[in-house]
Amino acid sequence: MGLMTQYVENKPVFALVDDHVHSARQLSRTLSAAPEPAFLVWLGGANRGKRILMEIFTARPERTPDMVIVNLKGYSSASAEFIADIEKLVHNADIPIVALASTLDASTRNTLLAAGASAVFEHHADLDAYRREMAQLTRFWVRETATWPIRA
Numbered sequence: 001m002g003l004m005t006q007y008v009e010n011k012p013v014f015a016l017v018d019d020h021v022h023s024a025r026q027l028s029r030t031l032s033a034a035p036e037p038a039f040l041v042w043l044g045g046a047n048r049g050k051r052i053l054m055e056i057f058t059a060r061p062e063r064t065p066d067m068v069i070v071n072l073k074g075y076s077s078a079s080a081e082f083i084a085d086i087e088k089l090v091h092n093a094d095i096p097i098v099a100l101a102s103t104l105d106a107s108t109r110n111t112l113l114a115a116g117a118s119a120v121f122e123h124h125a126d127l128d129a130y131r132r133e134m135a136q137l138t139r140f141w142v143r144e145t146a147t148w149p150i151r152a
Helices: 021-033 046-059 078-092 106-115 127-145
Strands: 013-018 039-042 067-071 097-101 119-122
Touching: 013 021, 013 046, 021 039, 021 067, 021 127, 046 078, 067 078, 067 127, 078 097, 078 106, 097 106, 097 127, 106 119, 119 127
Parallel strands: 013 039, 013 067, 067 097, 097 119
Antiparallel strands: none
């Protein structure tokens, strides 16, 4: 199997750009155990993630993910800058970009939305709260894509 397939066991494929392996693993475990499970492909940090997404969206459309999740913690504006860099490419393909943030304060949330995020979710420290938030993330994807054409 390649980097991504459109559907794995009829689950949506989410591409994650995250600069910490621990949080990438936690999200993968959480999404696979969610009531509406999703298959997560971790693309690595910002540089590697951007390079892979550029290749996918420009040369390998058969591997297009169903949603891109950005969770960069390298510096305060890392996620917003990354989203702004890929926003046109991803949104031209009708793929939502979701940001994970340590807080949902108005400034953080508005900055991420202005950069091109379709939604912002909080990366809670408490595991139960985190699971509930990630369940909201999968429900967001279902709502956002319910009227979109199904890709074969």
